[in-house]
Amino acid sequence: MKKEKDSILKVEDLHKSYNETEILKGITLEVKKGETKVIIGPSGTGKSTLLMCINRLVEPDSGRIYLEGEEILSSKNIHKIRQKIGFVFQHFNLFDHLTVLDNVKIGLTKVKKIEKSQATEIALKELERVGLKDKSELYPAQLSGGQKQRVAIARTLAMNPKLILFDEPTSALDPELIGEVLNVMIDLAKSGMTMVCVTHEMGFARAVADEIIFMENGVIVEKGPPESMFKNPQKDRTKEFLNKLSQLYGKEENT
Amino acid sequence: MEDIQVIINSFPYLLKGTLVTLELTLFSLIIGFVMGVIISFGQLYGNKLVQFIFLIYERVFRSIPLLVILFLIFYGLPAIGIRLDPLIASILGLGLRSSAYQSQILRGAILSIPKGQLDAAYSIGMNKIQTFFYIIFPQAIRIALSGWTNEAAVVLKDTSLAYALGVVELLRQGTYIISVTNRPLIVYLICGVIYFILTFSISRGLGKIEKKLAIPGYETRSV
Numbered sequence: 001m002k003k004e005k006d007s008i009l010k011v012e013d014l015h016k017s018y019n020e021t022e023i024l025k026g027i028t029l030e031v032k033k034g035e036t037k038v039i040i041g042p043s044g045t046g047k048s049t050l051l052m053c054i055n056r057l058v059e060p061d062s063g064r065i066y067l068e069g070e071e072i073l074s075s076k077n078i079h080k081i082r083q084k085i086g087f088v089f090q091h092f093n094l095f096d097h098l099t100v101l102d103n104v105k106i107g108l109t110k111v112k113k114i115e116k117s118q119a120t121e122i123a124l125k126e127l128e129r130v131g132l133k134d135k136s137e138l139y140p141a142q143l144s145g146g147q148k149q150r151v152a153i154a155r156t157l158a159m160n161p162k163l164i165l166f167d168e169p170t171s172a173l174d175p176e177l178i179g180e181v182l183n184v185m186i187d188l189a190k191s192g193m194t195m196v197c198v199t200h201e202m203g204f205a206r207a208v209a210d211e212i213i214f215m216e217n218g219v220i221v222e223k224g225p226p227e228s229m230f231k232n233p234q235k236d237r238t239k240e241f242l243n244k245l246s247q248l249y250g251k252e253e254n255t
Numbered sequence: 256m257e258d259i260q261v262i263i264n265s266f267p268y269l270l271k272g273t274l275v276t277l278e279l280t281l282f283s284l285i286i287g288f289v290m291g292v293i294i295s296f297g298q299l300y301g302n303k304l305v306q307f308i309f310l311i312y313e314r315v316f317r318s319i320p321l322l323v324i325l326f327l328i329f330y331g332l333p334a335i336g337i338r339l340d341p342l343i344a345s346i347l348g349l350g351l352r353s354s355a356y357q358s359q360i361l362r363g364a365i366l367s368i369p370k371g372q373l374d375a376a377y378s379i380g381m382n383k384i385q386t387f388f389y390i391i392f393p394q395a396i397r398i399a400l401s402g403w404t405n406e407a408a409v410v411l412k413d414t415s416l417a418y419a420l421g422v423v424e425l426l427r428q429g430t431y432i433i434s435v436t437n438r439p440l441i442v443y444l445i446c447g448v449i450y451f452i453l454t455f456s457i458s459r460g461l462g463k464i465e466k467k468l469a470i471p472g473y474e475t476r477s478v
Contacts, residue, residue: 057374083380093371097394097470107379110389141472152375159379 006032007069008163008194009054014063016049023049024060025218031163031196036189038205038226039198041215042241047198048090050215051165054196055085068162083111086156086164090171092148094140094155100127101136104155112159126154130184146177150184157188164188166197200245206230214238258441265432265442272428273449279345279414279424284407286350291357298362309358316355321416324348329420345417353410360406364399365391397468404461408454415450425449 009031016024023046031037039047052058054065056078065072072081094103101123108119127133130150140148149169156164166185170178182204189195189208199205205212206226213223214233222229222238233239297309316324329344339347368391376386415426423431429446433439 052374055378057377079377079380079382082378085378087375087378089371089375091371093369093375095372095375095390096473097397106389107381110385111380139471139473141470155375155379 008033008035008067009196010064010066010069011050011054012064012066014050014053014065015061016046016053016058017061023218024053027063027215027218027220029213029220029223031194033194034192035210036193036195036197036208037211037213038209039196039213039215040200040205040241040245041221045215046218047215048167051087051167051196051198054165055082055087057087079111083107083159084162086159086161088149088152088156088164088166088169090168092140092145092152092172094148094151096140098139099136100132100138100140100143100151103140103151104158107155107159122158123154126157127151129157129187130154131180144177145173146180149173149181153181153184153188163194163196166195166199168198168200170199170201200249202230202245202249214241216241258438261432261436261438261441262445265429265436265445268428268432269425269445269449272423272425273453275342275422275424276411276414277453279342279349279417279422280407280411282346283349283353283410283414286346287353287357287406287410290351290354291361294354294358295361295365298358299365313355313358316352317359321348321352321413322419324352325416325420341417341420341422345414345420345422349410349413349417352413353406356406356409357403360399360402361395363402364395367398368394394470397465397470400461400465400468404458404465407457407461411454411457412450 007030009029011027011029014024014027015022027046027050029037039050041047049058053060056072060073063073067081067084070081072078075081095106098106101120104123104126105119108114108122109116114122124133124136127136130153132147132150132154135143135147135151140151143151153164153169169185170181173181178201182201185195185197185204186208197204197209209226211223212226212229214221214229214235214237216237222233222235224233229238230242233242294309294313297305298313301309325345325348328348329339329341332339332344372390372394373386376390381389414424417424418426418430421427425446429442433442436442
């Protein structure tokens with residue numbers, strides 16, 4: 001029973017096809033409170049689709065998803081559930097017509113119907129957390145990529161989610177801006193936030209991941225804690241992929 | 256000297272005609288906007304049948320000359336028992352034609368909002384209606400404004416076709432004056448100048464609004 005209680009997210013036998021192509025071929029995974037899971041794998045493998053299915057931005061074909069024990073695929077009020085699942089996008093997706101502060105606030109005032117002054121307070125607190133309190137009056141177009149992504153993280157945090165999904169949050173950033181976003185994510189993970197991250201930042205994975213999940217062609221090939229995944233992966237394919245990653249990014253030391 | 260006398264004498268009449276022209280413009284744009292919103296929504300969010308019907312509507316009104324539309328409404332409809340006042344018929348014709356264009360301005364503006372922003376809105380728990388009003392609409396209206404400025408100018412100029420139905424707007428007032436004074440050059444020139452001032456003011460006015468609404472960080476993009 002204890003296990004049930006601790007489980008934040010449970011995905012069972014998730015399937016999704018686009019037209020004839022099956023993208024997800026039965027994904028099963030569980031994320032417990034405070035855990036950080038890192039999903040890696042070649043592009044076109046269904047990693048993003050998996051994340052989008054979890055908060056039903058994409059409707060899966062079959063399978064079950066439980067958020068804190070509650071089945072959400074059959075849920076009528078998906079909007080209520082999405083408030084509890086944060087989502088950070090590769091391309092930030094800030095609302096261009098709103099200031100940084102309003103980007104973070106809008107979910108609080110319009111969705112959660114929190115009173116304005118209180119919403120401002122919460123929003124400023126979250127902006128401070130990502131180090132952007134002094135930019136609150138600027139517009140997204142006036143920010144750098146790294147700053148945009150940090151605002152996007154603050155926007156998600158303001159909703160006080162049970163879990164945050166990160167979809168390649170640093171892939172669209174210049175190399176020198178990646179660090180500031182990763183630092184925010186590492187702080188988050190250390191503060192006990194439950195996170196599922198699709199990312200190839202192995203330094204991040206080493207530092208905070210409880211488990212690395214290697215996905216390819218719509219299935220989970222292998223998963224395990226970072227040490228064992230890096231030191232002796234069981235499957236050849238995992239080894240090959242991790243080798244490619246370290247060739248690309250260089251062997252990374254623990255952060 | 257005589258010319259100046261003609262200008263002075265004809266001015267009150269031309270002004271009266273100008274008011275009718277403005278009336279035609281305003282009401283046609285309003286009908287066009289309301290219908291345009293309905294059509295663009297139907298095309299974007301309606302089912303297949305609704306989409307098809309509005310597509311036909313839009314194509315028909317964009318493909319028939321305005322004068323033909325006006326004649327159909329004013330001279331054609333009485334055949335099936337609908338008899339309209341020339342002014343009403345003109346406003347209706349101008350409005351319906353404008354709605355076809357305005358619907359496409361709006362549709363394009365709505366479609367130009369990046370899908371990622373909609374995903375982001377849904378991901379913080381907004382429903383479709385909230386997403387439309389808080390995310391899509393405020394941005395689409397800014398994008399639509401420049402196209403809309405153009406459409407307003409087009410409608411204003413095309414109100415001169417109401418002449419053909421006997422509406423006493425600016426151009427017809429001008430023609431009346433010419434039939435008395437026999438000075439076509441100067442009178443048509445004044446009409447032209449008045450149209451120019453009106454069109455220019457509309458563009459300027461809406462352009463100012465556009466600038467005022469511009470999202471900081473994007474201004475530099477305008478060429």
